[in-house]
Amino acid sequence: MNIYEVHLSSWKRKWDGEFFSYNELYEMIDYVKDMGYTHIEMLPITEHPLDESWGYQTIGYYSSTSRYGKPDEFKAFIDTCHENEIGIIVDFAYSHFCKDEHGLYKFDGTNQFEYSDPLKAENIGWGTAHFDLGKPEVNSFLLSNALYWFNEFHIDGMRVDAVSSMLYLDYDIGQWKPNKYGGRENLEAIDFLRRFNETIYKYVDNPIIVAEESTAWPMVTGPTYKGALGFTYKWNMGWMNDTLRYMEMDPIYRKYHHELITFSFMYAFSENFILPLSHDEVVHGKKSLLDKMPGDTWQKFANLRALYAYYMIHPGKKLLFMGCEFAQGLEWRYAYGLEWELLEKEPNIKMKNYIKDLNNLYKNEKALYEIDNSYEGFDFIDPHNSEQSVVVLMRKGKNPKDFMIAVINFTPVVYYDYKVGVPYEGIYEEVLNSDNDRYFGSNQTMEGAQLTSINEKWHNKEHYIKIKVPPLGVSFIKGKDIFLDKLDINKEDKILIGGKNDKNEIINKKNIIKVQEL
The missing domain is CATH 2.60.40.1180 (Golgi alpha-mannosidase II)
Known part of the structure; x- marks a missing residue:
């Protein structure tokens, strides 16, 4: 599994700022296939009111966004991906929803979808509301939503965003109340996530369900009857943080921090991991992956190639955000297309060719993927x-x-x-x-x-x-x-x-x- 993570609005953008439609994005399928990726993961394509949220503040859980065209056009795009042996994973935010009046917030004038307790209802950090996962009707709404996307659109998987904010009562800023046992775990969220995954596995053949869980919560992946949450994969955030911290150092200092590059192997098989070099690492002042690397231009590119090779040999499935494959120089900008003009420069086109060869090595060598969790x-x-x-x-x-x-x-x-x-x-x-x-x-x-x-x-x-x-x-x-x-x-x-x-x-x-x- 080698995933190309994409924000549809900014993979390419028209000169006047308009979005490319699904019908105009078929070249992405050819590009992904040529580069040797196995899956496309899309940032949320459910309807959302604010471009700046990248889709994570959802308002229409059963609506594909009109930004790129009609639902049938999206279905046809997915069908074409499948014809080219490319799977589709879509991000969903089931932890919270935005407060627009025409959405779910205070739907009937009361806290219908959100908790009645304001300490649990409000997500102060994001300015959104938490779903009341203890209500059967809210459970039904969200479980049915997941099945809707699998059954109607034939997506192959979903990534559940911000799982940690669901699991912990004290995840957000501000006050919180402990659960009935005095702990900080959100008990109804744990029950919901297990039921969520059990339901999908019951009604969908071979689904991919990915947790973006940023703590050391045990047994996120694995079957629920063993006490796990039931996800197929979990993003390996520890590996990502340690590796990028190490790679940002001048090589002269790396020998003093060698454990950053080796510690991940102590827990590499504790979960079914995906190694994410995602959109979150190239935005909000974090710099592009290339710009994180130390040294002059040659050393930056060499460091980045070394990072990608280490990522490829490391146990775990792979995920790389769009633009990183040709060493985009700028941070990701949601309102603009990628810097495709860089492919006219020697270092960037050679980086793209390197990633293509690396992807094909990964795809063709069973040793690199066949036993990933042992x-x-x-x-x-x-x-x-x-x-x-x-x-x-x-x-x-x-x-x-x-x-x-x-x-x-x-x-x-x-x-x-x-x-x-x-x-x-x-x-x-x-x-x-x-x-x-x-x-x-x-x-x-x-x-x-x-x-x-x-x-x-x-x-x-x-x-x-x-x-x-x-x-x-x-x-x-x-x-x-x-x-x-x-x-x-x-x-x-x-x-x-x-x-x-x-x-x-x-x-x-x-x-x-x-x-x-x-």
């Missing part, structure tokens, strides 16, 4: 080299031959003859290097080189290879012609390794199997 799919070959700010990670698929090693260098120094522990004896090759001059790098690559393992222990492995590590760069390495050690051989001295026999050349040498892709 330590069985991950090996931290070397997490400890803080002095050189280098980490070596390995991702593994279900088949022993499916693995990918990434050597990530967060300093602008080239390291020659760098020893990397490898799992098997044989020949390895570099399959992608972020420092390639095709990507505006300095071309410190090993393209075409045969990396032969040496049978000595290193990094707690039985073998190692020597490589050249690029500056502020990442080298992706996989086995080319390797021996898979210590596999059981059946009585007939034959073994099938991950697929059909005609895909592998298998030679029995006692306890060694040679696997060579034909």
Whole structure:
């Protein structure tokens, strides 16, 4: 799952400020498919009165916004996405609603949809109202709404915004009252979210339900009968905050904060995570991802390429906000289109090509996605080299031959003859290097080189290879012609390794199997 996050109003904008309609946005489908993404996630497309809210202050929960056309045109757009094997996820705000008189606020003159208790009804920070999730009729309204979008528009998933504001009574500024047990948990919200997810799973085939939950609330994902909230995925906000804080540092200081880049692996499998580099990180004075990076122009682009490679090798599904794929220079501006003119510049078009190649590597290599929620799919070959700010990670698929090693260098120094522990004896090759001059790098690559393992222990492995590590760069390495050690051989001295026999050349040498892709 590799998600392209989009705000429809500002992906492109007409010269006079008018919006592109659904019928005019079909080029987005071609673009997303060409770039190798699997899903489009849209900021809310429900009707909302204020463009500045980006759709999160909803007024028409059953209405697709008229900004881009009619409901049938949106349905046709989704159908075309599906024809091109692209899934659609849409953001929804079920935690609060805006106070416009023609909306849900004091709908019949009383607190019909919101809490009667003003301390629970008012969202002071956002100037909105909270749904009273203890009322059966409000539950019915929201549950029916979710099913409406799945059944009528055939969306594939929804992201529920601001789940933390639903779970905690003290999330907002101002006064609050504890629950009946004296805690700060919103008990009816917990019950609602579990019922919400159970209902969707009951009536929808294979839905994607994503929680934007910014705290350490346990068991957000997983089945409700085990005590979880029932979401399919959760945004990994801890990973995002630590990683961006680390990447914003001058490389000279990174060795003192090495834990920021390694700590996320301590909890990477506690939930089913999505790694978000989202709209929230490139707005409100936070700067664009490119502008967050330290150094001169070359170093900024190199740092950003390293960030994207680290994000791709890290366990978890992927989400990248529009414009970040070609290194937009400015912050995201909701009232303007992206800086597409930057694609006339060499660094930006090469960044776009890099993301395309990285996306295709991710899509084509099972090791990068097949076991995303278990330590069985991950090996931290070397997490400890803080002095050189280098980490070596390995991702593994279900088949022993499916693995990918990434050597990530967060300093602008080239390291020659760098020893990397490898799992098997044989020949390895570099399959992608972020420092390639095709990507505006300095071309410190090993393209075409045969990396032969040496049978000595290193990094707690039985073998190692020597490589050249690029500056502020990442080298992706996989086995080319390797021996898979210590596999059981059946009585007939034959073994099938991950697929059909005609895909592998298998030679029995006692306890060694040679696997060579034909």
